[in-house]
Amino acid sequence: MKIERTNNTPEVIFDNNNRYISFHGPSYPFNCKIFYEPIKENLIKFLEKLSMDKKNMVIVFAFSILNSTSRRYIFEFLRIINDFSKDNKLINIKWYYEEDDEDMETEYEILIDSFKDINIKNIIIDNIDEIIKK
Numbered sequence: 001m002k003i004e005r006t007n008n009t010p011e012v013i014f015d016n017n018n019r020y021i022s023f024h025g026p027s028y029p030f031n032c033k034i035f036y037e038p039i040k041e042n043l044i045k046f047l048e049k050l051s052m053d054k055k056n057m058v059i060v061f062a063f064s065i066l067n068s069t070s071r072r073y074i075f076e077f078l079r080i081i082n083d084f085s086k087d088n089k090l091i092n093i094k095w096y097y098e099e100d101d102e103d104m105e106t107e108y109e110i111l112i113d114s115f116k117d118i119n120i121k122n123i124i125i126d127n128i129d130e131i132i133k134k
Helices: 032-053 068-085 102-114
Strands: 011-015 020-027 057-066 091-098 119-125
Touching: 011 032, 020 068, 032 068, 057 068, 057 102, 068 091, 068 102, 091 102, 102 119
Parallel strands: 020 057, 057 091, 091 119
Antiparallel strands: 011 020
């Protein structure tokens, strides 16, 4: 699954072969439900496949903007991942944000407090748009 980035939605990549998911760019879709529900369904299928092969997986979040409705979906995704991770510690989350982006830093701090069963690493960078993809 690949969703191209727009002015108000992130690029989303599900790479089944490399067990890799990424969200990159702004997230303030006009209708979050229409944008994020298919992604949620794909995430559940992706995790079910992962549980079969017991191999590591990486999920990258690199948002330049995250509105409150998008945030709720990301937290819902992380709850799903957290439930999965209780039995399977093979998921690594990378939360990218720019050094001066206090909002994304705060989101990271909330994430690590909220989801103790997930390995979440913050990665501070100069420019969110210069992330080198896996």
